[in-house]
Amino acid sequence: MIDTDQTDLKKLYSNTLDHKVLIDLYKKMLLPRLIEEKMLILLRQGRISKWFSGIGQEAISIGLTAAMHKEEYILPMHRNLGVFTSREIPLWKLFAQWQGKVDGFTKGRDRSFHFGTQEYKIVGMISHLGPQLGVADGIALAQKMNNTGKATAVFTGEGGTSEGDFHEALNVASVWSLPVLFCIENNGYGLSTPTSEQYNCEHLADRALGYGMESHIIDGNNIIEVYTKISSILNDMREHPHPVLIEFKTFRRRGHEEASGTKYVPDDLLEYWEQRDPLSRFEQFLLEDHVISSDQIQNWKKEFKQKINHGLDTAFAKALPESTPELELADVFAPHTFNQVQQENSTQNIRVVDAIKDGLEEAMDAYDNLVIMGQDIAEYGGVFKITDGFVEKYGKERVRNTPICESAIVEAAMGLSIAGMKAVVEMQFADFVSSGFNPIVNYLAKSYYRWNQKADVVIRMPCGAGVGAGPFHSQTNEAWFYTVPGLKIVYPSSPADAKGLLIASIEDPNPVLFFEHKALYRSIYNDVPDGYYNIELGKALSICEGNDATIITFGAGVHWAKQLIDEEGLSIDLIDLRSLIPLDKEAIIKSVHKTGKVLLVTEDNLTGSVISDIAAFINEDCFEYLDAPVMRLGSIDTPIPFEKGLEDNYLPVHLLKEKLKKLLDY
Numbered sequence: 218m219i220d221t222d223q224t225d226l227k228k229l230y231s232n233t234l235d236h237k238v239l240i241d242l243y244k245k246m247l248l249p250r251l252i253e254e255k256m257l258i259l260l261r262q263g264r265i266s267k268w269f270s271g272i273g274q275e276a277i278s279i280g281l282t283a284a285m286h287k288e289e290y291i292l293p294m295h296r297n298l299g300v301f302t303s304r305e306i307p308l309w310k311l312f313a314q315w316q317g318k319v320d321g322f323t324k325g326r327d328r329s330f331h332f333g334t335q336e337y338k339i340v341g342m343i344s345h346l347g348p349q350l351g352v353a354d355g356i357a358l359a360q361k362m363n364n365t366g367k368a369t370a371v372f373t374g375e376g377g378t379s380e381g382d383f384h385e386a387l388n389v390a391s392v393w394s395l396p397v398l399f400c401i402e403n404n405g406y407g408l409s410t411p412t413s414e415q416y417n418c419e420h421l422a423d424r425a426l427g428y429g430m431e432s433h434i435i436d437g438n439n440i441i442e443v444y445t446k447i448s449s450i451l452n453d454m455r456e457h458p459h460p461v462l463i464e465f466k467t468f469r470r471r472g473h474e475e476a477s478g479t480k481y482v483p484d485d486l487l488e489y490w491e492q493r494d495p496l497s498r499f500e501q502f503l504l505e506d507h508v509i510s511s512d513q514i515q516n517w518k519k520e521f522k523q524k525i526n527h528g529l530d531t532a533f534a535k536a537l538p539e540s541t542p543e544l545e546l547a548d549v550f551a552p553h554t555f556n557q558v559q560q561e562n563s564t565q566n567i568r569v570v571d572a573i574k575d576g577l578e579e580a581m582d583a584y585d586n587l588v589i590m591g592q593d594i595a596e597y598g599g600v601f602k603i604t605d606g607f608v609e610k611y612g613k614e615r616v617r618n619t620p621i622c623e624s625a626i627v628e629a630a631m632g633l634s635i636a637g638m639k640a641v642v643e644m645q646f647a648d649f650v651s652s653g654f655n656p657i658v659n660y661l662a663k664s665y666y667r668w669n670q671k672a673d674v675v676i677r678m679p680c681g682a683g684v685g686a687g688p689f690h691s692q693t694n695e696a697w698f699y700t701v702p703g704l705k706i707v708y709p710s711s712p713a714d715a716k717g718l719l720i721a722s723i724e725d726p727n728p729v730l731f732f733e734h735k736a737l738y739r740s741i742y743n744d745v746p747d748g749y750y751n752i753e754l755g756k757a758l759s760i761c762e763g764n765d766a767t768i769i770t771f772g773a774g775v776h777w778a779k780q781l782i783d784e785e786g787l788s789i790d791l792i793d794l795r796s797l798i799p800l801d802k803e804a805i806i807k808s809v810h811k812t813g814k815v816l817l818v819t820e821d822n823l824t825g826s827v828i829s830d831i832a833a834f835i836n837e838d839c840f841e842y843l844d845a846p847v848m849r850l851g852s853i854d855t856p857i858p859f860e861k862g863l864e865d866n867y868l869p870v871h872l873l874k875e876k877l878k879k880l881l882d883y
Contacts, residue, residue, distance in 0.1 A: 227506065229439065229498075234445070236508050238444075239508050243440075243509065247514075247518070250496050251518065251522060251525060252308070253271065253298065260475055265315060265316065267474055268474060269329060269474050270474075271298055273438070273470040275440075275496060276440040276499070277297075278296075278298065278299030279443075280441075284447040289338060290356045291304075291370045292349045292356075292369070292370065293330065293372050304338070306337055309531035309532045312529055314329075318532060319537065319538040320532075331343060331344070333664075340356075347382025347386075348382055348624070348656045348659070350371055350373060350386035350399065350625075351628025351656065353369045353386070353390075354397060355630060355631055355632020355634075356636045357369040357390070357397045357460075358393065359636030359638050361394075362614055368396040371398070371399060373399070373400070373401055373402070374402050374404060374407060375405075376406075378424070382655075386625050387424075387428045389620060390460035391430045394459050394460070395458065396458040396460070397461075398454065398461050400465060402465050404468050405490075408473040409473070422462055428462075430460055430462055433446065438467055438495040441499075443465070447463070470491065500514065553724075555721070562746075564745055567745050573715050575745065576719035577603065584723070587639040587640070588638060589604060589615065590640060591619060592621055597618075600645055601735070623644065623652040624653045626653070627660075627676070631664070634672050639674075643679075644678050646680070647679055648694065651697075657704070672727065673725075675731055677733060678731060678733060679735050679738075680693045680735065681772065682852075683736035685864060688859070691864075693734070693821050695821065704728055705727055706798045707730070707796045708795065710775040713743055713744065715733065716745055720752075721753060732772065736773060755800065758792070760793050761782060764788050765814070766881055767814065767816070768782075768789055768877070770791075775793045789877075792805065792808055805834075806839060813844035816848045817832055818851070819850070822852045822855070823849060826849075828849050829849060832849050848880050850869045852867050855867060
């Protein structure tokens, strides 16, 4: 608690600010308070469905936003209405967002403050809280790399500091000296869980010491203290980029959301903080100091209430969303026009690993705003040596070793995209992506659909068995992401495809998971064109043609099938999907119509696999052309074992000939 003498307001608000600034801060606090009071009335009337109240916390949002430049990004949360009003977002637009109207920031696709707006440099939260902290890192990294002299501010609550993303984001910001202002609104409760059950240190600001980071504790209910201290801190951060942790001491006087109530809060605690209301206390000071008058207050209230009512009338008159599946699907991915770059005639006979390196180099040369991030990728060159020599060529700013924190680095990549840059993230092994799963499926995948923000991020995924690496370095886990709208999944099988598809993935402004099979890295060669070229995503490749059956596969499965076809002299259509999302349904249908028999092959275990979904699609769309049941072949439903004999038993390669014979004999 911040214990202050309530009778000595002049001492509490001792300042050197002129009257114009004081009045501006007061009016900026008054507007969101009046909006909140109106929202509570509408909630009781059933005219809005939910409300997260920030009454009693306005000084934090207002003071911080007033201290920031309008060009600087702020990443607020539920109780930061003052950020939005201080950035002068039209009230009707805010109200339309809260009502799910088509003219809101998310076209009715998301609620309350779950949105962003590039126009006002605000990036709203997602319900998982933690990921926005790492996103702030990425935005600040872009600002630092481009020498803009700007800082970035991001909010979380004391409950959010318990998430691993908090640790990861602060650690990355400290290691990279990023100008991020991490703002903790310590408001007493995470829903109903008190701070005594949330953390076991005296002050959350004390945690900064462990990150080698500057920190401050600020009375979050004192608008002048917030504004003056944050202004000073930000000025220093802009001149000397570094992160700062702020703990604002405040209190949440209403429920987590209104339906929750506050029965779990002791009455004396509520009374204590009501006496420290930032608006009424500041108002009393301004009146006693003759900065404002009661008449002015009444006039401002009247003016604001008229604006609020007008905004509400406008918003209520706006249309609710009317859409079709086609229109909704069209907004899952950011628009991208593929412009083919022709391949050069000169080639080199190289391996998959070499082709990926070439593709990255071509992209780094083509896009000076492209940053590569990953564990051990700089001087060491990555565990597979794909980025060996990149630091010498492109510098450590663009080729960045990261701490072991998959979640924060994916989030930072998203932040780079928000700030207008491109990012390639290397998962050291695809298996490790589980540690960064949340920001991929809930942030990258959904941002464009929610508020038209592209996620210009490629995540490289070294994957696959056949190298005796065991359960945590051998999975081919594309199915984890196949069901998530908004992600593209690419899975090449040859060096030439790997290079062209990687370049195309980096060109694409949407999030792409780029799977690279480790067993193919140094075992597969072919002629790869020199220079920059691209291969359109979503276009399958016919490896060989035949009439007796169709084999559809990708990755290592292409080589298993091709070897069998060559050894047995079979007449088989072999289709390499190359990308799973988008999926080349046209190529699949054409081949099925021709052969009438289909075998789908995957290295993944069969249950819940991508090929199971494709089999269902073929059965539904091509049933009348089938001369046999659609057959599938995948690995057994166990984790991938280490020992070679066990691994061979896990993989389906030894069953391919028998399975194909069964199909052909049907």
